[in-house]
Amino acid sequence: MKNFILRLLSVYCIALAVFAVAKPLFMLAAGGYDMGRWLDVVVHGLSMDCSVAAYLTVIPAIAAAVLAFKPARWLHVAMRVYFGVVSAVVAMCLVADAALYPYWGFKLDVTPIFYFTTSPAAAMASVPLWQWAVGAVAIAAIAAGMYKAWTGAYFAFADSTVRAPRRGLKAAAMAVIVALLFLPIRGGVTVSTMNPSRAYFSPDMRLNHAAVNPVFSLLYSSAHQGNFEKQFRFMSEDEAEAAMDALAVEGDSVPRLGFKPDIQLIILESFSAHLMPSLGGDSVAMRLDSIAAEGWLWTDAYASSYRTDRGVPATVCGYPGPPTTSLLKYVNKLDGLPSLPASLKSQHDYDMTYYYGGDINFTNLNAMLVAAGFDRIVSDRDFPVGERLSKWGVHDDRVFARAAADAKAAPCDGRPRFTVVQTSSSHEPFEVPYSSRFENKKLNAFAYADSCLGAYIDELKQLPSWDSTLVVIVPDHYGSWPEGLTEPKDLHHVPLVFTGGAIRDIAVDSTLLSLPASQTDIAATVLGLLGDDTSCWRFSRNLLAPAREPFAFYSRRNFAAMRHARLGDAVLSIDTGEPYEASSDTTLVLLKAYLQTLYTDLSKR
Numbered sequence: 318m319k320n321f322i323l324r325l326l327s328v329y330c331i332a333l334a335v336f337a338v339a340k341p342l343f344m345l346a347a348g349g350y351d352m353g354r355w356l357d358v359v360v361h362g363l364s365m366d367c368s369v370a371a372y373l374t375v376i377p378a379i380a381a382a383v384l385a386f387k388p389a390r391w392l393h394v395a396m397r398v399y400f401g402v403v404s405a406v407v408a409m410c411l412v413a414d415a416a417l418y419p420y421w422g423f424k425l426d427v428t429p430i431f432y433f434t435t436s437p438a439a440a441m442a443s444v445p446l447w448q449w450a451v452g453a454v455a456i457a458a459i460a461a462g463m464y465k466a467w468t469g470a471y472f473a474f475a476d477s478t479v480r481a482p483r484r485g486l487k488a489a490a491m492a493v494i495v496a497l498l499f500l501p502i503r504g505g506v507t508v509s510t511m512n513p514s515r516a517y518f519s520p521d522m523r524l525n526h527a528a529v530n531p532v533f534s535l536l537y538s539s540a541h542q543g544n545f546e547k548q549f550r551f552m553s554e555d556e557a558e559a560a561m562d563a564l565a566v567e568g569d570s571v572p573r574l575g576f577k578p579d580i581q582l583i584i585l586e587s588f589s590a591h592l593m594p595s596l597g598g599d600s601v602a603m604r605l606d607s608i609a610a611e612g613w614l615w616t617d618a619y620a621s622s623y624r625t626d627r628g629v630p631a632t633v634c635g636y637p638g639p640p641t642t643s644l645l646k647y648v649n650k651l652d653g654l655p656s657l658p659a660s661l662k663s664q665h666d667y668d669m670t671y672y673y674g675g676d677i678n679f680t681n682l683n684a685m686l687v688a689a690g691f692d693r694i695v696s697d698r699d700f701p702v703g704e705r706l707s708k709w710g711v712h713d714d715r716v717f718a719r720a721a722a723d724a725k726a727a728p729c730d731g732r733p734r735f736t737v738v739q740t741s742s743s744h745e746p747f748e749v750p751y752s753s754r755f756e757n758k759k760l761n762a763f764a765y766a767d768s769c770l771g772a773y774i775d776e777l778k779q780l781p782s783w784d785s786t787l788v789v790i791v792p793d794h795y796g797s798w799p800e801g802l803t804e805p806k807d808l809h810h811v812p813l814v815f816t817g818g819a820i821r822d823i824a825v826d827s828t829l830l831s832l833p834a835s836q837t838d839i840a841a842t843v844l845g846l847l848g849d850d851t852s853c854w855r856f857s858r859n860l861l862a863p864a865r866e867p868f869a870f871y872s873r874r875n876f877a878a879m880r881h882a883r884l885g886d887a888v889l890s891i892d893t894g895e896p897y898e899a900s901s902d903t904t905l906v907l908l909k910a911y912l913q914t915l916y917t918d919l920s921k922r
Contacts, residue, residue: 320474321491324381325374327470332370332407335463336362336530339411344527346415354524361518362528364504368511369532371501373403377471378498382491393472400467401460407532408459412452414531420745420797421623423874424513425531426538428624428643513537513892522803522875522897529892538641545920548641551894551909554917560910564866565852571861573848577665577733578787578819580843581777582657584632584739585766586625589796590618590810592763599799601755601763604771605790605812612788612816613825615860618834619809619880620794623873626680628793628836629739633657633689635840635857637915640872640891645681650922651688655854657840658689661735664849668692668732672720673739674700674711691737695719709741712750713766716740717773724780738773739793742766759798777817784818789843791836805878805888805897809871813839820846825861832867833880834860855918870911879908 340362341355380396383389414425421428504511516528551557585605591598593606596616621631622638626645630636634656636644644650661667670693677683677696686694697710704715720738727734742749743766747758751765770790777783792811802808813834841857851859856870867882876897878888885900887908899905 321381321385322494323474324471325378325494327474328374328377328467329370331463331466331470332373333363333366335407335411335459336366336369339415339531340527343411343415343418343531347418347523347527354519357518358524358527362516362530364501365511365513365516365528365530365533367501368504369530371498372536373407375495375498375502378495381471382488382495385491386488396471397468400464400471404460404463404467405456407463408456410531410535411459412455414534416448416452418526421874422526422803424526424529424534426534426874428874517890517893526875545639545916548916549909549912551913552906557910557913557917560907561855561914564868564907564911565858571845571859571863572823572825574787574819574823574846575848576785576819577667577847578785578817579734579782580661580667580736581786581788581817582632582735582737582839583770583773583788583790584629584737585770585790585792586740586743587794587796588743588763588766588792588811589798590812591799591802591807592767592796593812596810596812599760601760601798602767602812604767604774605814608771608774608788608790608816609812609814612814612820613830615813615834616831617869617880617882618791618811618813619806619836619869619871620792620811621836621871623794623808625793626682629682630654630685631836632791632793632839633685633737635837635854637835637837637856637870638872639915639919640874640877640912643680644919645685647922650919651685653922654685654688655840656689657843658691658735658737660840660844660849661733662690665847666732667735669735669737670695670720670723671737671739672716673697673741674707674713674716675709675741706750707742707748708746709744713740713742713769714750714772717769717776721773721776724777724782740766740769742769743796745797759800763796763798774816784821786817787815787819787843787846788817789839790814790816791839805871805873805876806880806886808873809878811836815842826863829861829863832860832882833869834867835869835871837870856915868907870908872912877908877912879904879911881907 337359340358344355344358376399377396380392384392410425413429417425417429504515513529513534517525518528519525588602590596592601594600595606595609595614620628622628626643627638630644631638634654636654638644658669662669669691671686671691672695675697677694683694697705700711700715704711706712717738720736724736743762747762749762749765751761751768753761753764755761755764774788777786791813795809795811837856838858838860841851841854842860844851845859845861851857869880871878875891876888877891878886880886881904884904887899887904888897889908890897896905
């Protein structure tokens with residue numbers, strides 16, 4: 318019995334010690350933390366660490382109970398394998414959490430696994446080789462240390478077989494002890510079970526994230542990928558519908574083109590409003606700035622989410638990026654989604670082509686494009702090997718050049734064309750064939766992508782079809798410049814530009830262009846210009862409708878937010894369900910209604 322308890326304590330306490338030591342190391346690796354708060358982080362994360370430690374101890378506890386009654390060599394081998402696997406998994410979680418947090422700003426979840434399983438090469442493209450090497454060494458060192466500590470302590474206590482007269486009593490005692498492990502796993506005996514909010518204690522979200530156990534965060538996110546109809550239940554469905562109906566009010570006085578323009582949708586990798594002088598940013602994207610001056614620039618537009626696999630569906634399908642998952646994970650739901658290309662093809666017989674210089678299967682993007690009805694999908698495999706020089710595939714200048722060449726060679730058959738060009742060069746590791754006035758790699762990469770965009774627009778302007786062409790330019794998600802942004806509104810503020818000869822003579826009230834807008838609104842706005850009824854689009858609003866309720870919804874893994882022109886801003890914590898900020902109670906109610914409706918809709922797709 319004594320050896321049984323010592324074995325349990327050794328596994329449990331070693332796990333707790335590893336998690337306690339990992340917290341200040343995470344704070345150092347992620348940077349920007351007050352190390353004087355490390356004890357607060359450890360204390361407030363203790364209950365979650367205890368929960369994960371209990372998870373890891375259950376199997377060794379059961380094995381120790383069996384060994385107490387009947388020593389078995391095979392079980393010794395099995396436990397060594399168990400400790401080896403668990404040591405490796407925990408080490409990978411700790412290192413991945415610390416390495417990814419500076420880029421993503423949220424705790425480890427299933428996102429990296431999704432990226433890696435759909436395209437390992439693309440998933441690795443963002444990280445320099447030396448970082449992979451350092452990470453591998455760190456994982457190996459941590460795993461080896463944990464394995465040695467666990468096996469050394471666990472097997473140090475020799476098996477002493479329980480004698481027959483006391484077997485029943487000790488078996489019952491062991492069963493009770495094993496059962497008690499489920500108390501820390503559950504998080505106690507209160508109504509609420511263990512969840513990430515248990516570790517939250519500070520207005521500084523970075524400290525809260527440091528306190529959250531990365532292994533628990535990964536397990537929690539994987540368990541909350543489905544059951545959408547049970548997530549974010551703030552009010553009755555009738556109340557949520559009423560709030561959504563209030564947001565859906567639109568006016569009828571909107572401009573119409575009266576013809577079917579060629580449509581160019583350009584999705585810029587990671588661009589933000591902070592790169593454009595006209596939006597109060599740095600003088601980096603000067604070509605985009607000049608292009609915007611020739612058309613309509615929404616000055617208060619927001620990216621729906623934070624990664625490409627969320628941002629592209631928001632742009633192409635008018636469907637917001639859910640904060641806790643990627644829509645592209647659910648291929649079976651893609652067929653049921655409305656989409657701008659599907660509407661253009663079914664209602665207006667558009668010919669459609671999608672250009673992307675990377676792996677089109679990354680994050681199941683190809684499945685969405687096929688479901689949307691694209692006639693041609695041009696990706697890295699359609700370019701010569703000698704042009705696949707970027708870690709992400711083909712550099713932007715070659716992708717734009719291919720799109721421009723195809724546009725020039727397109728037959729004059731009277732059929733309108735919908736062309737999407739998705740760039741990739743302005744992404745980690747920011748290695749581009751360009752030397753601008755910026756020494757900073759990030760700024761140089763953005764300036765390069767901007768120059769490629771400008772050259773492409775110059776090519777389009779030379780075509781006879783320019784006068785009947787509509788160009789829409791928007792990023793896939795918020796950018797990485799300037800570094801260190803923490804405010805949700807600043808992180809998601811992006812340029813949204815409509816330009817081209819098709820709208821040259823259409824005057825738009827400047828007031829409309831200053832109202833909140835979102836990527837998701839592109840679909841309804843474009844279809845509205847074609848004269849289509851867009852009332853069926855649940856999450857896409859016509860930005861040219863003057864009587865609409867002007868708002869934008871955006872989210873990432875740890876928050877959901879709404880910016881409302883009349884009611885102000887509200888930001889809601891995904892982990893705690895509590896507001897970070899709320900200009901008014903009404904804005905907060907509308908935000909909750911929107912989030913609830915999004916997950917209800919997702920559950921039915």
